[in-house]
Amino acid sequence: MKATFRGGVHPAHGSKRPTQALATRDFVSDTVQIVMNMNIGAPSKPCVKKGDHVKVGQVIGEPVGFLGLPVHASVSGEVVAVDAIPYLTGDMVQSVTIKNDFQDEWEELHPLGNVEKVDPAQIIPAIKAAGICGMGGASFPTHVKLTIAPGKKCEYVLANGAECETHITCDDRLMQENATRVVDGLRAVMRALNVSQGIIGIEDNKPAAIAAMQKACQGRHGVRVQVMKTKYPQGGEKQLIKVLTGREVPSGGLPIDCGCVVVNVGTCAAIADAIIDGKPVIDRICTVTGAVRSPANLRLRIGTITEDIIGECGGYSTDPGKIFFGGAMTGMCLPNDQLPMAKSTNGIVVFTKEEAVSAEESPCIRCSKCVDACPIGLNPYDMKIFADAEKWDVCKKKHVMDCMLCGACAFICPARRWLTPSFKIAKQKIAEQAKKEAAAK
Amino acid sequence: MSLILSSAPHVRSKANTQRLMLNVIIALLPSLAAGIYYFGWRAALVVGVSVASAVAAEFIWQKLSRQKVRVYDLSAVVTGLLLGLIVPPSAPWWMMIIGSFFAIMVVKQLFGGIGDNFLNPALAARALLLASWPALMTSGYNIGKFADATSSATPLLAGASYMDLLLGNVTGAIGETCKIAILLGFIWLLVTRTIRFEIPAAILGTAALLGWALGYDPLTTVLSGGLLFGAVFMATDYVTTPMRWEARALYAVGVGIIVVLIRKFGSYPEGVTYAILLMNIAGPLFDRIPMHRIYGYTKAKKEGK
Numbered sequence A: 001m002k003a004t005f006r007g008g009v010h011p012a013h014g015s016k017r018p019t020q021a022l023a024t025r026d027f028v029s030d031t032v033q034i035v036m037n038m039n040i041g042a043p044s045k046p047c048v049k050k051g052d053h054v055k056v057g058q059v060i061g062e063p064v065g066f067l068g069l070p071v072h073a074s075v076s077g078e079v080v081a082v083d084a085i086p087y088l089t090g091d092m093v094q095s096v097t098i099k100n101d102f103q104d105e106w107e108e109l110h111p112l113g114n115v116e117k118v119d120p121a122q123i124i125p126a127i128k129a130a131g132i133c134g135m136g137g138a139s140f141p142t143h144v145k146l147t148i149a150p151g152k153k154c155e156y157v158l159a160n161g162a163e164c165e166t167h168i169t170c171d172d173r174l175m176q177e178n179a180t181r182v183v184d185g186l187r188a189v190m191r192a193l194n195v196s197q198g199i200i201g202i203e204d205n206k207p208a209a210i211a212a213m214q215k216a217c218q219g220r221h222g223v224r225v226q227v228m229k230t231k232y233p234q235g236g237e238k239q240l241i242k243v244l245t246g247r248e249v250p251s252g253g254l255p256i257d258c259g260c261v262v263v264n265v266g267t268c269a270a271i272a273d274a275i276i277d278g279k280p281v282i283d284r285i286c287t288v289t290g291a292v293r294s295p296a297n298l299r300l301r302i303g304t305i306t307e308d309i310i311g312e313c314g315g316y317s318t319d320p321g322k323i324f325f326g327g328a329m330t331g332m333c334l335p336n337d338q339l340p341m342a343k344s345t346n347g348i349v350v351f352t353k354e355e356a357v358s359a360e361e362s363p364c365i366r367c368s369k370c371v372d373a374c375p376i377g378l379n380p381y382d383m384k385i386f387a388d389a390e391k392w393d394v395c396k397k398k399h400v401m402d403c404m405l406c407g408a409c410a411f412i413c414p415a416r417r418w419l420t421p422s423f424k425i426a427k428q429k430i431a432e433q434a435k436k437e438a439a440a441k
Numbered sequence B: 001m002s003l004i005l006s007s008a009p010h011v012r013s014k015a016n017t018q019r020l021m022l023n024v025i026i027a028l029l030p031s032l033a034a035g036i037y038y039f040g041w042r043a044a045l046v047v048g049v050s051v052a053s054a055v056a057a058e059f060i061w062q063k064l065s066r067q068k069v070r071v072y073d074l075s076a077v078v079t080g081l082l083l084g085l086i087v088p089p090s091a092p093w094w095m096m097i098i099g100s101f102f103a104i105m106v107v108k109q110l111f112g113g114i115g116d117n118f119l120n121p122a123l124a125a126r127a128l129l130l131a132s133w134p135a136l137m138t139s140g141y142n143i144g145k146f147a148d149a150t151s152s153a154t155p156l157l158a159g160a161s162y163m164d165l166l167l168g169n170v171t172g173a174i175g176e177t178c179k180i181a182i183l184l185g186f187i188w189l190l191v192t193r194t195i196r197f198e199i200p201a202a203i204l205g206t207a208a209l210l211g212w213a214l215g216y217d218p219l220t221t222v223l224s225g226g227l228l229f230g231a232v233f234m235a236t237d238y239v240t241t242p243m244r245w246e247a248r249a250l251y252a253v254g255v256g257i258i259v260v261l262i263r264k265f266g267s268y269p270e271g272v273t274y275a276i277l278l279m280n281i282a283g284p285l286f287d288r289i290p291m292h293r294i295y296g297y298t299k300a301k302k303e304g305k
């Protein structure tokens, strides 16, 4: 039997993945604009100025703070601007714009070689130096995730190849085209943490990726593929852990609290690149689909502008109504197509005007579909009542902090209630409140 | 370029409230057709009046109370249809108007409208009509194909064969007699994922088991009276069933038990209405019993703190 979790929904997978069978191709644009807040934590500090010549892989942003990561030039050429732009959340963010000279002149790299032979102590520092953060969308700095707190022990490293979101196929393609790199990256993490068990979880709607990964695992130490049922949110960290190990992350805790570390397969490949070739994160695969003339899986240099990417895909097929980074269940909307993609941008989806129309909220009919869908076991209809009334403390009692904002409840709700957006606000309010209280003490 | 900015998720399932209600309406059509086949045009009139007055009541209430008019969500049509199908075929038209207005205005809207009523409107209206005009509600079956029947045998004691029960060749309320039609509707509801099979299955299973233990024939228990109709269409009403599956299970088993107990020990031949209404009241309490686990909480680390 194929492994799965309780709850979840089926947001019409097959029909929404026209790019599954399309091989990845490269696209390098004239200009890239690289933002400094690509990872969770303090934004990096630009260390180049207008007029500088930079090489591919050269550090252009220095890490700031505990969660900080370096940022690297993704093309060679001249820095034409260092300025602040409003990014996805609307906040102003420093950015470095580079005019590509198409010389592809590389900074000198420092490869560490074979992942099975490299000194384990060198692995995590190399991951940090390469600027790697969660490539599945979370953008959490990977070296911090891999720094295990004293007293905790990691027993499983899980490679997340579920790719349960709608539309996105970049991990699927990566696993088909570069399976060995994914396994190399997983092995590097296992060696760095001295863990003997590595499991790659893949949903059963990706048979080619499963076959490729199984082949790549042959003869490798301690790694195997586990096929999982196709259901959203199978790739949620908590669901993945439950399905692959039978364990649960304690409420409010981290995967390591149940002996697990979860790394996206894209992140695994980036780690392998960093160790074997010494290559920092300067590109990634990104699925471009929806209302564009020719949907594609593109290997993009970090900082490629959305408009250029759409142009490479034949342009809009009709007037766009909505554009978002990521899949349709959790993606972030763009105010316009001038924004650049970042390290964690796994997909760009364009909706037509009709698709973009927001559903109007109507009264809850207590159908309990949200309850059945919630993978955490919450009562979304009930939390929503108190979120609407702005009774944040009641929301908290009803476990809104355990909500992972997966969107399953809002997806299934026949009354079109804005469940997940309300919980997002509730979580923010409660977090702010907690901060205030901590400050007052 | 003007782009819409909104919070995820950006896709919604196809089934909205209106679509689900439409599914229920479609599921009720075979029963309506069977009712008209057996009881003639009089049955069509009863159901027609019931639906029309339910919709009118909803519209008038929403207009008068200056709410957004939501008649198009079709929930009033469902209520009207359900009520029309659980009364005798010769029910007078004025009684149907009273029943529908009571169902919509008192049972549903007074408590806050769709989603907030704790009693099933159609069943509550039937209970009201039964209490007010018991004679009219328990007779008048001798029309249509049953015009020559000597007496209006109570549906339960008809002593009919399985085949008669299945086909609906027995007297009873308009939509409750033909089990084949009800099962067709049930299949439609399952295929379209409008309802889950657990509630009807648990009710019927419990009733059959308990009936058997008390000396009834299990299959006759399930096929007689309004049990099948109630289990499929009434006990699965979204608003008045518990939210968590653990609570739904208790609710369904409760309905099954009460139905059989009323049949065995009650003075009414037909306990389905009261059984479901009683469990409607108990349902919210079941939801309060903390029976389910939330991800990430172990027994030691109890939820709540």
Ligand code: SF4
Pocket (backbone or CB within 6 Å): A373, A374, A375, A376, A377, A378, A380, A402, A403, A404, A405, A406, A407, A408, A409, A410, A419, A420, A423
């Ligand atoms: S968004 Fe939150 S409440 Fe809704 S299904 Fe996901 S975890 Fe449950």
Ligand code: SF4
Pocket (backbone or CB within 6 Å): A363, A364, A365, A366, A367, A368, A369, A370, A371, A380, A381, A384, A409, A412, A413, A414, A415, A416, A417
């Ligand atoms: S899915 Fe929507 S309508 Fe159904 S119970 Fe949940 S909030 Fe209410």
